[in-house]
Amino acid sequence: MRIGAGYDVHRFAESGQLRLGGVEIAEAPALIGHSDGDALIHAVIDALLGAAGEGDIGEHFPPGDPATAGIDSRELLTRVMRLVAARGYRVVNVDATVIAERPRLRPHIAAMREALARDLGVEAGAVNVKATTNEGLGAIGAGEALAAHAVALLDEGEG
Numbered sequence: 001m002r003i004g005a006g007y008d009v010h011r012f013a014e015s016g017q018l019r020l021g022g023v024e025i026a027e028a029p030a031l032i033g034h035s036d037g038d039a040l041i042h043a044v045i046d047a048l049l050g051a052a053g054e055g056d057i058g059e060h061f062p063p064g065d066p067a068t069a070g071i072d073s074r075e076l077l078t079r080v081m082r083l084v085a086a087r088g089y090r091v092v093n094v095d096a097t098v099i100a101e102r103p104r105l106r107p108h109i110a111a112m113r114e115a116l117a118r119d120l121g122v123e124a125g126a127v128n129v130k131a132t133t134n135e136g137l138g139a140i141g142a143g144e145a146l147a148a149h150a151v152a153l154l155d156e157g158e159g
């Protein structure tokens with residue numbers, strides 16, 4: 001068994017549509033990023049890479065690389081899962097926390113769990129997504145940015 005932790009933060013744009021956990025969420029603007037800015041998927045990717053002993057997301061997908069400009073982060077997650085499988089690991093479970101003042105995430109949690117589970121090759125019950133606010137503190141509390149933490153547990157063997 002191997003455990004990994006991941007963290008990411010992205011600033012909100014003025015417009016566009018939020019993509020989080022692979023789900024389109026109409027009630028908040030897009031997150032600014034080299035890819036689609038999906039901070040939750042990026043935190044999950046770093047947790048997976050950490051558990052596999054494979055460095056971090058910036059090493060595998062360097063910011064500024066034209067090949068990944070605007071890319072759907074689910075595609076990045078799929079590529080990382082190929083690497084995880086090639087190393088002989090499968091996902092046991094993933095737990096994540098999104099910290100954001102906006103939008104209200106509860107109505108979207110089930111869809112995020114399902115999208116992530118599909119990409120991770122596990123049942124939705126093996127993916128937990130929690131949401132909290134920053135109690136109005138700092139840039140996240142002011143609704144200027146959204147952060148995500150994730151932990152992933154891997155085990156040896158086929159999924």
Ligand code: MG
Nearest residue numbers: 008033039042
């Ligand atoms: Mg990121």
